Amino acid sequence: MSVIEVNHLTKYYGKARGINDVSFKVEDGEIFGFIGPNGAGKSTTIRLLLSLIYPTSGDATIFGKDCIKYGPEIRKDIGYLPSEVFYYDRMKVKDLLNYSASFYPGDHTARMHELSELMELELERKIEDLSYGNRKKVGIVQGLLHRPKLLFLDEPTSGLDPLMQRKFFDLIRDENKKGVTVFFSSHILGEVQRLCNRVAIIKEGRIIEIDDIRNLQKDNYKKVQVTGEIDASCFDFPGVTSLEHMDGLVRFLYKGDINVVMRKIAEKTVSDVTIEEPTLEEIFMHYYE
Numbered sequence: 001m002s003v004i005e006v007n008h009l010t011k012y013y014g015k016a017r018g019i020n021d022v023s024f025k026v027e028d029g030e031i032f033g034f035i036g037p038n039g040a041g042k043s044t045t046i047r048l049l050l051s052l053i054y055p056t057s058g059d060a061t062i063f064g065k066d067c068i069k070y071g072p073e074i075r076k077d078i079g080y081l082p083s084e085v086f087y088y089d090r091m092k093v094k095d096l097l098n099y100s101a102s103f104y105p106g107d108h109t110a111r112m113h114e115l116s117e118l119m120e121l122e123l124e125r126k127i128e129d130l131s132y133g134n135r136k137k138v139g140i141v142q143g144l145l146h147r148p149k150l151l152f153l154d155e156p157t158s159g160l161d162p163l164m165q166r167k168f169f170d171l172i173r174d175e176n177k178k179g180v181t182v183f184f185s186s187h188i189l190g191e192v193q194r195l196c197n198r199v200a201i202i203k204e205g206r207i208i209e210i211d212d213i214r215n216l217q218k219d220n221y222k223k224v225q226v227t228g229e230i231d232a233s234c235f236d237f238p239g240v241t242s243l244e245h246m247d248g249l250v251r252f253l254y255k256g257d258i259n260v261v262m263r264k265i266a267e268k269t270v271s272d273v274t275i276e277e278p279t280l281e282e283i284f285m286h287y288y289e
């Protein structure tokens with residue numbers, strides 16, 4: 001059974017497009033990346049799944065249950081870090097986290113201390129005295145406090161310094177190893193590439209690709225660079241694009257059977273060859289163009 005199943009979900013805010021006919025599944029134990037530029041519909045999708053807003057059409061299930069009908073029940077096992085956090089400014093971090101934990105059964109005090117220590121969050125400080133990054137940390141602790149089975153992270157690293165980002169990623173990986181499924185929304189491709197198994201790309205409210213990160217790289221074009229006294233035109237065959245020649249170096253992009261390129265190179269006398277996978281960033285830009 002999939003942890004999340006989204007079927008033809010559409011949301012219009014009046015006449016404004018939120019998302020359009022979005023369908024995908026997230027399996028148990030995955031770290032699923034959801035990437036797209038500003039305004040693509042990432043937050044809208046998450047808010048619909050949490051039934052904070054309602055769809056225009058389509059439906060979705062979490063843990064096999066309808067998101068709207070079983071919203072309160074489902075949310076007990078969900079952790080959510082929104083892209084922007086807003087709190088009661090006058091409260092102490094500790095009081096806010098205790099208040100938040102009180103919505104869930106059990107005692108979460110030990111967990112609160114454990115997570116705050118890890119994220120270097122001072123529990124005695126008032127929210128109004130915290131920097132943007134430290135407020136984000138409150139959101140992270142709050143989202144994980146009740147040991148959720150599914151975690152929604154919406155642009156989680158904005159405001160965190162590189163050291164904290166690394167700690168945060170380690171924390172998410174640890175949670176995932178313990179069985180937590182993670183839905184990770186971001187427009188920062190590097191972090192999606194580092195953390196996620198599978199990724200969906202959303203553009204202007206529609207999903208344009210869903211695949212394993214490795215497949216995305218494998219089935220995409222390769223970057224080929226050959227050094228030597230060669231005539232670039234010998235690489236002008238189907239599958240080759242962006243062919244460039246400069247100072248004894250031929251460079252091009254290739255999509256197709258790599259053996260064709262290898263055989264062509266073997267016919268020549270070359271001094272160096274590199275064949276590279278594109279980065280997720282390059283693939284992403286390719287889709288957006």
Ligand SMILES: Nc1ncnc2c1ncn2[C@@H]1O[C@H](COP(=O)(O)OP(=O)(O)OP(=O)(O)O)[C@@H](O)[C@H]1O
Nearest residue numbers: 013016017018036037038039040041042043044045
């Ligand atoms: N409350 C709202 N009223 C009207 N339009 C909205 C509302 N919320 C979102 N939208 C529109 O829906 C579209 C998707 O927005 P959404 O916030 O889901 O995108 P996003 O991918 O999360 O972007 P970002 O990375 O900037 O947060 C945008 O065009 C946005 O302007």
